[in-house]
Amino acid sequence: MLFRLQSTLFLSLRRLPTLQSRIYASSTAPRSDEDWEQDQNRKDKFDDNPPENEEASIASMIGPYISSKQMAFHTDQFDSAHIRQKNKQAFLDVIEAYKVQFPNRRGHVEFIRAALRRMPDFGVERDAESYKKLLSVFPFGPYRHQSMLQVSVRFWPKQNETASAIVSAMESQGIAPDLEVVHMLREIFGPWAHPVRRFARFLYWAPKFMNKNPYPIPWELPDSERALAKLALQRMTSTVDMETKIVDIHSASDNSPDVDHPVEEHSWLLYTHTPKQTKLVSTLAKDRPIYIEGPFAVYLRKKQMKYFVLKADPTEEYRKKKQELEKFNTDDVSNLRSPFQPGATLYIPPSVHELDDGFILSLCIIGKPYTSLINCWLYHLRKHHMPNLSQFAVVDKTKLTDAKQTDRFYTSHLVGTPEFTIPHDTKRIAEAPKPWWFNDDPDDDKTK
Amino acid sequence: MYFRSSLRIITPIRYYLQPYATSRSYSILNNPYPNCQSLSASSPLSQPCRTFMFWRANINRELYGSPTKALATKKRRRLQKSMTQIIREGNLLRLFKELFVPEISKWWKQVQPWDRRHEFFHNDYLVIHDFSNNDEIKKWTVRTDLDEGVGESTAELVPSGHGSILFRGNISSKMVNQNTLYNKSGFAIMFSERLLGSFLMPAHQKGWTYFTHILLRIRGDGRFYEIRFHTPDHDHHHWSDMYSMVLYTRGGPYWSTAKIPFAQFFRNNMGRISDKQHPFQPLTCTQMSISVLDAADGPFELEIGEISLLRDLRYNYDKFAYEQYTLPPYTTTYN
Numbered sequence: 001m002l003f004r005l006q007s008t009l010f011l012s013l014r015r016l017p018t019l020q021s022r023i024y025a026s027s028t029a030p031r032s033d034e035d036w037e038q039d040q041n042r043k044d045k046f047d048d049n050p051p052e053n054e055e056a057s058i059a060s061m062i063g064p065y066i067s068s069k070q071m072a073f074h075t076d077q078f079d080s081a082h083i084r085q086k087n088k089q090a091f092l093d094v095i096e097a098y099k100v101q102f103p104n105r106r107g108h109v110e111f112i113r114a115a116l117r118r119m120p121d122f123g124v125e126r127d128a129e130s131y132k133k134l135l136s137v138f139p140f141g142p143y144r145h146q147s148m149l150q151v152s153v154r155f156w157p158k159q160n161e162t163a164s165a166i167v168s169a170m171e172s173q174g175i176a177p178d179l180e181v182v183h184m185l186r187e188i189f190g191p192w193a194h195p196v197r198r199f200a201r202f203l204y205w206a207p208k209f210m211n212k213n214p215y216p217i218p219w220e221l222p223d224s225e226r227a228l229a230k231l232a233l234q235r236m237t238s239t240v241d242m243e244t245k246i247v248d249i250h251s252a253s254d255n256s257p258d259v260d261h262p263v264e265e266h267s268w269l270l271y272t273h274t275p276k277q278t279k280l281v282s283t284l285a286k287d288r289p290i291y292i293e294g295p296f297a298v299y300l301r302k303k304q305m306k307y308f309v310l311k312a313d314p315t316e317e318y319r320k321k322k323q324e325l326e327k328f329n330t331d332d333v334s335n336l337r338s339p340f341q342p343g344a345t346l347y348i349p350p351s352v353h354e355l356d357d358g359f360i361l362s363l364c365i366i367g368k369p370y371t372s373l374i375n376c377w378l379y380h381l382r383k384h385h386m387p388n389l390s391q392f393a394v395v396d397k398t399k400l401t402d403a404k405q406t407d408r409f410y411t412s413h414l415v416g417t418p419e420f421t422i423p424h425d426t427k428r429i430a431e432a433p434k435p436w437w438f439n440d441d442p443d444d445d446k447t448k
Numbered sequence: 449m450y451f452r453s454s455l456r457i458i459t460p461i462r463y464y465l466q467p468y469a470t471s472r473s474y475s476i477l478n479n480p481y482p483n484c485q486s487l488s489a490s491s492p493l494s495q496p497c498r499t500f501m502f503w504r505a506n507i508n509r510e511l512y513g514s515p516t517k518a519l520a521t522k523k524r525r526r527l528q529k530s531m532t533q534i535i536r537e538g539n540l541l542r543l544f545k546e547l548f549v550p551e552i553s554k555w556w557k558q559v560q561p562w563d564r565r566h567e568f569f570h571n572d573y574l575v576i577h578d579f580s581n582n583d584e585i586k587k588w589t590v591r592t593d594l595d596e597g598v599g600e601s602t603a604e605l606v607p608s609g610h611g612s613i614l615f616r617g618n619i620s621s622k623m624v625n626q627n628t629l630y631n632k633s634g635f636a637i638m639f640s641e642r643l644l645g646s647f648l649m650p651a652h653q654k655g656w657t658y659f660t661h662i663l664l665r666i667r668g669d670g671r672f673y674e675i676r677f678h679t680p681d682h683d684h685h686h687w688s689d690m691y692s693m694v695l696y697t698r699g700g701p702y703w704s705t706a707k708i709p710f711a712q713f714f715r716n717n718m719g720r721i722s723d724k725q726h727p728f729q730p731l732t733c734t735q736m737s738i739s740v741l742d743a744a745d746g747p748f749e750l751e752i753g754e755i756s757l758l759r760d761l762r763y764n765y766d767k768f769a770y771e772q773y774t775l776p777p778y779t780t781t782y783n
Binding site: 151152172194197201205208209212213214215232235236237239240296297298299300301302304307309311352355356357360363429430432434435436437438439440 | 517520521523524527528529534539542543546547609610611669670671694696697698699700701702703721723742743744746747748749769770779780
């Protein structure tokens with residue numbers, strides 16, 4: 001006991017900022033989120049390897065080093081047997097229970113920190129009311145600042161920081177700011193305190209960014225994957241081509257029974273289609289194949305969807321057209337010709353779907369990545385929109401396993417080329433030529 | 449101990465740089481670090497003094513760029529000859545000629561009047577990063593929270609086969625080590641090269657003055673990215689000052705063009721939006737970066753074809769998109 005007090009006394013007598021200019025990680029300091037949980041059973045960890053040195057045994061007796069910046073918290077009450085189902089009402093009940101048990105709000109800072117960590121378990125992190133209930137745990141009165149000096153000196157640091165943490169959680173979850181929260185914060189901490197200011201900043205900046213998205217997403221996303229997929233496809237294609245139609249296979253009226261078509265409710269298919277793309281297909285050469293590429297990721301806020309693309313290689317005419325377009329100087333008015341003169345040809349620029357790396361013929365999002373569903377997509381396209389598709393060979397370039405995708409991040413296919421390998425900094429610096437104001441390298445084991 | 453009002457610098461400062469009056473009463477008794485500069489909000493510092501302090505901090509920052517570079521640089525610097533050694537060899541004049549004269553001439557060129565600039569007209573655009581040339585990648589660096597030791601996000605910058613650049617990786621918001629100065633993890637940033645001026649100080653960006661918009665040709669994945677222009681002022685308070693704006697992407701295989709006016713860039717310090725907002729001056733920008741803004745777990749990919757600046761005179765909405773309020777006194781920016 002005295003051992004712990006001694007360290008704090010020692011620190012308070014020295015001047016901290018000068019000595020703590022470096023943060024040394026101690027062996028007992030918490031290194032990740034798991035170390036902060038005090039309620040785990042530590043017995044299984046210590047049974048296997050009994051501590052041999054003194055330090056480890058002392059550490060196991062005292063517990064992990066708790067720096068003055070962080071706090072330990074117990075989350076026992078959120079796991080109690082009285083809670084039958086973890087929902088919003090249960091969360092609010094736990095807070096009420098705490099208020100009843102400790103009318104003096106003893107240990108309220110740690111309780112609020114624990115509650116903030118446990119919010120995702122109760123599914124309540126996007127709910128403004130639970131945050132307001134958390135704020136009501138603070139006692140009104142003692143933490144109200146009496147002068148600007150107290151604000152500048154950061155009196156009641158833990159309480160202010162915890163309230164700032166609540167506000168920051170609200171900001172990161174994207175909850176709409178409310179004047180009621182401001183009033184509560186003002187009553188608890190006073191009008192000039194930091195949590196109030198932080199929330200005022202949130203109130204000020206949130207409306208500025210709310211309407212800035214040129215490809216807007218609805219504020220409340222629908223729950224079903226199918227509706228989300230439809231939203232994603234709309235977002236990807238509606239601004240590109242206004243004539244895009246999103247087709248849902250299950251809603252199509254004619255379902256021929258001889259197709260290998262999954263009838264289960266959980267698998268669905270949505271794809272996009274434009275009349276321009278039909279025209280493109282009719283102009284393509286029949287001997288070149290069409291590729292299915294994917295799955296590529298699209299994000300709708302934090303939700304990720306995977307989509308597939310039906311693509312064809314760009315043709316020579318397209319490349320020629322692009323080159324001509326680049327040579328053409330739009331600012332040059334010396335050679336103006338009218339399209340109504342005899343012998344004039346109209347220049348039709350390539351459509352939006354013709355890109356440098358391929359002609360895009362259709363996009364689709366699938367409920368579950370089965371190859372049969374992809375065939376379903378092709379069959380539907382062929383039947384309803386592009387009858388020419390049957391004359392093409394379709395090559396499947398999909399990477400259907402997620403593991404393969406993550407492995408690609410550090411293995412670039414250009415690793416072998418010498419011009420693209422930028423050698424590691426240490427090697428580059430060591431091999432950089434040394435000017436005359438450098439001593440000769442004393443290392444003799446390097447062969448020159 | 450809980451009240452930190454002044455920053456104490458331990459290294460001794462030369463006599464001519466010491467401020468005129470250290471403290472009113474009993475400086476020997478009160479001053480814990482005699483002969484040392486003690487900084488506070490009210491300490492009288494002249495501009496050359498502030499510039500010197502920024503220069504001291506900046507050479508270390510320039511030389512020890514990243515932790516991996518730092519060790520190699522430290523080892524290399526140990527091999528440098530000391531000043532007395534150079535004088536004994538009789539090479540002092542040579543050192544001045546080879547090291548300092550080019551720096552001074554570079555500095556003089558920077559200070560030269562800059563009114564003789566090329567005029568740009570409406571709808572003129574200047575490509576500042578053309579990624580169809582594969583050498584542009586060498587000017588960019590990527591840093592993630594894995595480098596800082598906070599998290600487990602990975603990222604890489606790779607040339608795609610068709611004339612553009614791919615900034616892709618995986619983001620995870622799991623905090624690996626809470627013993628750092630970061631309170632969140634889950635970020636990946638690509639930095640452009642820093643504009644170097646004379647004497648290892650950042651330079652001013654002179655070529656961007658007549659432009660009003662930044663144009664990016666991108667193919668994103670529906671995530672929110674952030675463009676930042678780093679404007680570290682020659683001051684130790686503002687070394688992390690930047691002007692940033694959210695870059696919205698729609699998913700999909702179609703290219704999109706993001707045209708963002710300079711008037712919509714808001715000021716940011718250490719990643720937090722500043723209270724005092726001013727319009728962005730392209731002259732003060734030294735570095736550009738693009739980062740992933742939402743810490744959503746999962747892979748990300750941003751394909752950039754080109755970054756260019758545009759002069760568009762039809763943007764009549766405002767000179768600056770945010771209000772430039774003056775703050776009441778004693779307002780601190782601690783969040």
